[in-house]
Amino acid sequence: MNDYSLLDSGGGRKLERFGKVTLDRPCAQAVWNPAQPKLWKQADAFFTRKNGLEWRGREQLPDSWHAMVNGVKMKLSTTDFGHLGVFPETREMWNWIRETLRAESSKRQSPLNFLNLFAYSGGATLAAAQGGAHCCHVDASKGMVQWARENADLNQLGDHPIRWIVDDCNKFMQREIRRGRRYDAILLDPPSFGRGKSGELYKIEHALIETLELVKAVLSDQPCFVYLTSHTPGFTPIVLKNLLQQLLPKGKLECGEMLLTGAPGVFDVPSGTWSRWMSAAK
Template identity: 45%
Template sequence: MYNADQWKDYELLDTGDGEKLERWGRFVLRRPDPQVIWPNTGQNDRWTTADGHYHRSSSGGGEWEFRTKMPDRWTVTYGELKFHIRPTSFKHTGLFPEQAVNWSWMMNKIRQAGRPIRVLNLFAYTGGATLAAAAAGAEVCHVDAAKGMVQWAKENAQLSGLESNPIRYIIDDVFKFVQREERRGKQYDAIIMDPPSYGRGPNGEMWKLEENLYPFIESCLSVLSPDPLFMLVNSYTSGISPTVLHNMLHMTMGRKFGGSIHCGEIGLPITATGLTLPCGILGRWEAE
């Protein structure tokens, strides 16, 4: 288990009855989480005083109920990185705090490389990994199909004082972008991907992780430099185990470049119980 336990501006206060109670900076939010299939102990008063509570609708989706007048967005900090947080209509806040364990890892890898590093961040969302790589000194290409998420990433970069760093923002279907980069002869020293279970590109391209992930990882080999530093694959798809990621990385990165592979669950410590909330899995290939 890889635990994101170095946060100061984020805290998973408690969990129970299909929900999690989180502190994001100065605000406390209560949101559904499908992994929380254990009961609420009822010993934390903050469940009833949360500033915002996302209620699921029986017909799908849901809506926020706010007990406190809150700003449209506010800022949280992780080390030298800063992020805008905003409760969205689909329950997310614009940041996956468990990914901090990956940010710290990749920043160390980049800083210790002793050479210029070019990073390709695919399904890049609001740019957590992009900011981490850029802050460590890498040149980054940030690719996501959602225009709004790319704009949010640009704002996070500005907030973190990284707006003048070499970050290239691309709104595109990631599969098509990688194919074009191969034709252009572009190469990267590290690739990060955080693919959804299902998704659509800007022109309606379909993505289904179980069918598309392996061929996509395989296609990414063509845009890696001869001496790559790392590849990081995250997955939130239920039913995909760390061993599945290990096998895919072994059959692609391992066969071509050797190196080492480390896979496992990623999670957040729960303050009230001392337990860990599982938040998906990761697979890391790294050069030896």
């Protein structure tokens, strides 16, 4: 079941359905014209950045609601920055992570250890848990980690082996290295700019190499995959692929664009990039 759909895009906007709520939000890459202009009248609320950050119609929306996104039930809520608690362009990645971990766990006859860095509201963590993995969810925002825990409860995964960590990702991995903890599969979605738990500054162009070196150090002796995603302009699929190839030369590499997708005939909207490294044994 999937309660998300991209209905239309164009004119620098995107029209999306999240369960019972339809929203009209900015989308700078949608430079074409909308295909179905009349459809946009269905929007329950509108977000703009033209004169500051502003929602129109927000007061008519529920404080929060639930939507099933590629097999994961998510709590959604409008934030002051126009976000909702889910980035639907990552949902195909959730499918891949769930099925890959399920298949590999079956081969090994034991659960894999999955690490999700810069983990946000937990969609990928919960997809990994559905695939049978033991998970570690790390984000510097206490509020987002709490949101992710609520999503775990929504999916009857509150008792699943998931460690919920509020911390700076690089500092956390440094401690894991000293503790001798290792992970079979790692996902990271580093921000263009962010701050850690104690206000540590993270700028992707300066910090990503160190982050990736730490990722390599916390990989187990039998790694399954490393999955790197980005929403930073200029970090194209090939950039991400080159970074992983330099870090982990022996393995299979793939890369591409993350896409918002809708029904047949609706234009796909590029919304970020990804690359993944898989063990040569896979």
